[in-house]
Amino acid sequence: MIYLDNAATTLIKPDSVIEAVVSAMKTQGNASRGAHGATLTASRTVYDARVKIAKFFNFDKPSNVVFTCNSTEALNIVISGLINDGDHVVSTDTEHNSVLRPLYHLRDTKNIDLQFVKANEKGILCISDFEKIISKKTKVVVVNHISNLTGNVNDIKKISDIAHDAGAVLIVDGSQSAGTMNVDVKALGIDVYCFTGHKGLFGPQGTGGLLVRDGIEIEPFKRGGSGVQTYNEDQPKEYPTRLEAGTLNSHGIAGLSAAIDFISEVGVINIHKKEVELTKYFYDAVMKIDGVKVYGDFSDFDNHAAIVSLNVKDYDSGEVADALSNDYGIATRSGAHCVPRLHIALGTKNQGAVRFSFSYFTTYEELDVAIGALKEIAS
């Protein structure tokens, strides 16, 4: 199988990630529960992972690295825990349902004033639209770093400046950026960064988290055992325990920690560079195929993720993906990709789109097979 669905989950994980999970499953007790060898091994693994992740994203407070089971949970935590009745909230047409559905729920139950920055037909968000919509009444801005459909990278620094000038908090959905490009949360001015472990970071499924800038107070989402303050009727106020009830997935976190090591050794900039080259190679080739229409903004490959979404003529995207899978052994993703507003902006609500997404482990030979397959399907 040629796996070109890395924006959904990376299939090839570094061996060291798998080895770390195996080792953890053989040696780690319950993190932060007790003081014997096995629990301390787990606690150390988790703490080391917080430190590594903080360093990786240039975030200065490891104790504010909160672990979750995926980025959807991280986004639910911060959206439900920061936004209050009647707040003005700004988001965008390019968001995933992991942002949209929690926001719609708050609109319907807490009467929040929800406004969206519109995407154009290339899925581009105009910075001037953020300036128009964000105002002193804005409490929170939620925006993805990279679109999971077009691969467009949003200008987080500029959005952050606008949000902060208005006194708003900026939440960034980093599901597609963590591990695939250099993310410096301090330089970008991100207040809360949500990430998942199993995509660009090459970690196991069941891992993810959020980085919460010091001073940002997020209400607990889950409540339960914390291993400390048993007689406190509330969840402890201190991060990370405040947002981490119950037994942590220290087995998965061990894998994520090894994955961060792998990326740090290779260099996230080198990973991004290779992915840019793969993307440019694929894009240039498929743009030459009659009947192929590509979505997104490819004016600057250095500032684009390893995602190319396209359609062939007026063929249903599901049928094209099925043909790629059944006839060529190529794994892609079709349909709506959980981004309803963006498909409407792109004009692809009915057709969906076929998404090709690459990773550091993707080869040019694989791309050639995919390009050849698209040529045959289009002809």
Place this chain on the structure above:
Amino acid sequence: MIYLDNAATTLIKPDSVIEAVVSAMKTQGNASRGAHGATLTASRTVYDARVKIAKFFNFDKPSNVVFTCNSTEALNIVISGLINDGDHVVSTDTEHNSVLRPLYHLRDTKNIDLQFVKANEKGILCISDFEKIISKKTKVVVVNHISNLTGNVNDIKKISDIAHDAGAVLIVDGSQSAGTMNVDVKALGIDVYCFTGHKGLFGPQGTGGLLVRDGIEIEPFKRGGSGVQTYNEDQPKEYPTRLEAGTLNSHGIAGLSAAIDFISEVGVINIHKKEVELTKYFYDAVMKIDGVKVYGDFSDFDNHAAIVSLNVKDYDSGEVADALSNDYGIATRSGAHCVPRLHIALGTKNQGAVRFSFSYFTTYEELDVAIGALKEIAS
């Protein structure tokens, strides 16, 4: 190390569980996202796990087996998703903070009328107290199957009868019962059973779930990508998607599935039988040690979990556990075990208790070392 902290997390996992996780990490895409080989492999693993888990607990609807990252999440989902403003809710003194803290939060924010069945000095809940407190106004009863501190098993069938006679829904915290005794949710009359994967079930951390009886409508807890109904602004209404937003931990679920196979092959009744024998052996020996006080109801070993919590004289439980760990290499858990009300009932709020908890893989040789260590500490 002699690991006697299995009620926190089982440390020895069957080899097949680790192998299943490794295989999953090498072959599984994102479950329920797309239709290519890798995603179908993940989807099949997840579906098979639902079927196996349903069968294991004699639950008849695999699609109502919902996966979570642990039992704390399962309990938060059902408690926050079933209980409404002003509801009368009955719980008990023996609950874990994973039940208590979500309930206290609803008491403080939704003005629920929360009443507790009291535990006596052995941690026993009187069935007649349930009869007194549960009434036609009761909406929900939440009770643990097995206490994580005393190992006492609650008579779920009788509690269920009382709850159902009053028209209430019964939620059972099965954190300590899943995998350690035969749990037949139909025979026991459980409406919602919450379990974790990493304790008695021998699965990986990061797994767990809830079984939701048909007809029980739980509000979504998290909202986000579901791989279906992209244009629906709400989380889909159908189980399990209704309660499962974002990428599932299909790597962990593969391990949990293998763990269920292991337990089914050995026979959960045989596992329970061995644990009963280990518990009786340990209990009988430590009861003979001057200065050791054991907590809980050991009148019927067949109806008791493999948990023995005790104190030595008036020694701080943390110091005893540290001595066991440092001087004898024995891993136990001390302190308050996230059960504040139960410690008050037992009179151990200040001292805490040292918990020894066994698994199918615990040996008599290990128990002998622990018994010898307790003798030395007590003398």
